[in-house]
Amino acid sequence: MPRVDVNIMGQAYSMLCADGEERALREAAIYLDSKMKAIRDAGKVKGNDRIAVLAALGVAAEFLSVKSPQGPLSELSILEVKQKIAAMHTVLDTALTPQENLF
Known part of the structure; x- marks a missing residue:
C-alpha cells in the first residue's frame, strides 16, 4: 500500500x-x-474541529445531492441546503461551546 x-x-x-x-x-x-x-x-467559525464538521456536512450534502437525485436533498435549492447547514452550525455551536470551557 x-x-x-x-x-x-x-x-x-x-x-x-x-x-x-x-x-x-x-x-x-x-x-x-x-x-x-x-x-x-x-x-464566523472558530476551532478546527467545528470547521471540519461543517466542511464534512457540506461535502456530504454535495455527495448526497449528486448520488441520489431522489435523495433527501433533491427537492432543495443550493440556498436551502446552505440554510440547513447554517442551522446545523448553530446546533453544533450550542453543543460544543460548553466543551470548550473544559480545556
Missing part, C-alpha cells in the same frame, strides 16, 4: 491508500482543504 502525504489547514497527514488511489486521495485532500479554508476565512 502506498503512503500519501497531504496537508489540510496547515496540518500534515500521512496515510496509506490502495494502489492506484493516490491521486484521488490527494485531490480529496485539496478539495477538503479548500472547503475548510473557505469556512475559516469567512470568520
